[in-house]
Amino acid sequence: MRPGLWLAVGLILLFSLFPFYWAIVSSLETGTALFDADLLPSGATLRNYGEIFAAQPFGRNILNSLLVAGGTVALALTLAVGAAYALGRVAFRGRGLLLMVILAVSMFPQVAVLSGLFELIAALGLYNSLWALIFSYMIFTLPFSVWVLTVFMRDLPREIEEAAIIDGAGSFTVVTRIFLPLMAPALASTGLLAFLVAWNEFLFALTFTLSDKVRTVPVAIALISGQSQYEIPWGHMMAASVTVTLPLILLVLLFQRRIVSGLTAGAVKG
Amino acid sequence: MAQVRLEGVAKRFGPVSALADITETMADGELTVILGPSGCGKSTLLRVIAGLDEATAGRIFIGDRDVTDLPPAKRDIAMVFQSYALYPHMTVFDNMAFGLKLAGRSRAAVRAKVEEAAKLLRIDGLLDRKPRALSGGQRQRVAMGRALVREPQVFLFDEPLSNLDAALRVEMRFEIAALQKQLGATMVYVTHDQVEAMTLADRILVMRDGRVEQSGAPLDIYRRPVNRFVAGFLGTPGMNFIDGRIVDRGENGLGIALGDGGWIDLPLAAETRLAGEVIQVGGRPEDLMVEKERDDGKHGGVRLSAEVLLVERLGAETHLHLSVAGGRRIIARVGGETSLRQGETVRVSASVDVLHLFDVSGDRIAPVG
Structure with a gap:
């Protein structure tokens, strides 16, 4: 039983980590060495990493991605917390229907909304700006944020809210001073998911931006060009991929500790 | 305040x-x-x-x-x-x-x-x-x-x-x-x-x-x-209820015939207009007295025989689960040192003035005595 388990774990690890390992190895090689199938890099060098920042505005691309993903998370969570309070705690007619509609929004394939969204963004004058991306990313981030937070908010003990109401707190105070701290784990996990989605998104980023200055990382990597149109600069692309994956891994590790249950322990009963 | x-x-x-x-x-x-x-x-x-x-x-x-x-x-x-x-x-x-x-x-x-x-x-x-x-x-x-x-x-x-x-x-x-x-x-x-x-x-x-x-x-x-x-x-164990009917025996006064063979004498002051009514008699467990069956004729106004089903000894007190004739179960609360045992036939009595009478709709009939 035990050896079998470890074998399975090993296989899964190999399956999921090997591509990343291969990217690291490739990113350290240049020229023809790239095309030798070596498990260890021959003649390892960090030259690729230097070149992506020197030859391209890659630093700028990373900054754009941070701004877009960060802005998306901030906006989505702010809106979702408000919506979740209404949907989770306030009884009103059509609440179930509204939740279903919100869910339905996330069912549309990206391509289906692409052209309509393009018109909208052009009409709003957001084309080729980071706001276009933040705005359009609400389409995928809001539905699941609202759902996760609504469910979480609904499960918070009602008596805590009532105690706060008797203490003289209005809805805004209840949400900001009582619920938000209790929802930290839910906020961390939904925020992280929203960040990942925004960070990795390609199609909208490609469509709604034009110039290098507002490009985000996934598009920038895809558009990294070699010396000639016949050369695909694998080394640069791998170096760029490794560079943008590291922050994500750091983020996940950082927030992993916050995504813990039991924060509400002690609130009710024993 | x-x-x-x-x-x-x-x-x-x-x-x-x-x-x-x-x-x-x-x-x-x-x-x-x-x-x-x-x-x-x-x-x-x-x-x-x-x-x-x-x-x-x-x-x-x-x-x-x-x-x-x-x-x-x-x-x-x-x-x-x-x-x-x-x-x-x-x-x-x-x-x-x-x-x-x-x-x-x-x-x-x-x-x-x-x-x-x-x-x-x-x-x-x-x-x-x-x-x-x-x-x-x-x-x-x-x-x-x-x-x-x-x-x-x-x-x-x-x-x-x-x-x-x-x-x-x-x-x-x-x-x-x-x-x-x-x-x-x-x-x-x-x-x-x-x-x-x-x-x-x-x-x-x-x-x-x-x-x-x-x-x-x-x-x-x-x-x-x-x-x-x-x-x-109110009360644990709860009050016992037994069905009965008020009977007018003329010279011998008013009484309650309990559905299961028992009898309760009502005091002379009780109103005769209640005669014939179907009622429920309520008695709190601590108001019931339980004795071994004896043929000495004394019964203090209440006559009801019962069989001891279960004796629960709590130390300071004892709860007797009794089956009165007709199968209805009642509970009596007696002292901690009772010698009564399971299976014994006993006589249950009570002073009439601590009993409660309720009419068919459940309201108290006042006064009892």
Whole structure:
């Protein structure tokens, strides 16, 4: 039983980590060495990493991605917390229907909304700006944020809210001073998911931006060009991929500790 | 402190009526217990007083103020919840200070109030702890402290002790009673536990199906329940009921023929107009006397033979489960040293003036004797 388990774990690890390992190895090689199938890099060098920042505005691309993903998370969570309070705690007619509609929004394939969204963004004058991306990313981030937070908010003990109401707190105070701290784990996990989605998104980023200055990382990597149109600069692309994956891994590790249950322990009963 | 006055208060949830036309006064400085089985509307009544639920009809007065349309925070009440409802991310100090801070009191005033209340409740050493680091009893004290610092006109308790274990419950019950006397506070206390009700209350409201069945001092309700429901609800073990019919024997006076072969003499004063009525006779377990069957002819007005089904020895007292002729089971509470055993045939008797008679609709027939 035990050896079998470890074998399975090993296989899964190999399956999921090997591509990343291969990217690291490739990113350290240049020229023809790239095309030798070596498990260890021959003649390892960090030259690729230097070149992506020197030859391209890659630093700028990373900054754009941070701004877009960060802005998306901030906006989505702010809106979702408000919506979740209404949907989770306030009884009103059509609440179930509204939740279903919100869910339905996330069912549309990206391509289906692409052209309509393009018109909208052009009409709003957001084309080729980071706001276009933040705005359009609400389409995928809001539905699941609202759902996760609504469910979480609904499960918070009602008596805590009532105690706060008797203490003289209005809805805004209840949400900001009582619920938000209790929802930290839910906020961390939904925020992280929203960040990942925004960070990795390609199609909208490609469509709604034009110039290098507002490009985000996934598009920038895809558009990294070699010396000639016949050369695909694998080394640069791998170096760029490794560079943008590291922050994500750091983020996940950082927030992993916050995504813990039991924060509400002690609130009710024993 | 102030009294709470309810005038025709009703509450409906859609088509369901939770409270029906309740008019009651909870006197200034008294502890009023609202008692009833679950689902009787007692918590709803408390929530309507608190303002957490809106009354569908009627007015609510606290002191001389009509608070019917005021939000909870403006009613000058404080509430202790069954689950304590402490803010889990705040320290004990912040839990107690939250309301005062929102009310815009100065830092120094908040600190002074919280420390005073904490000292009173003996939680002054715990002010920096989070709720999860507290025991059940300590959480209960913090919840009470949060109510105390608001210095409300009325304290509302919603089954505050039901999450505590038995020993702690007795202790906290004592402390709530002591606190109430010390502060001279008006308290409204909801519970389904009749022991809490009997021990704590200056006055009890017994509720059923959204109505107040009876209100009064605990012992008055215990001794003179107005109907079968109240009679059966108060007391453990509960009151025994046996069906019977009132029979007029002319010269020999009035009596009750119990459905299962027993007989109860009614005093001469009893009204003959009741003759022929089908009734229920109620007797509290401690009012029943149980003796070994003897043929000496004495029966003290009540004659009923029974078989001992089970003897429960609790030390200080013994509960006898008896099967009277006809199969109905009753319970008698006798001394701890009884020599009666399972399977024995016994004679059950009682003094007529402690029995309760109820008519077919369950209302008390007064007076019995």
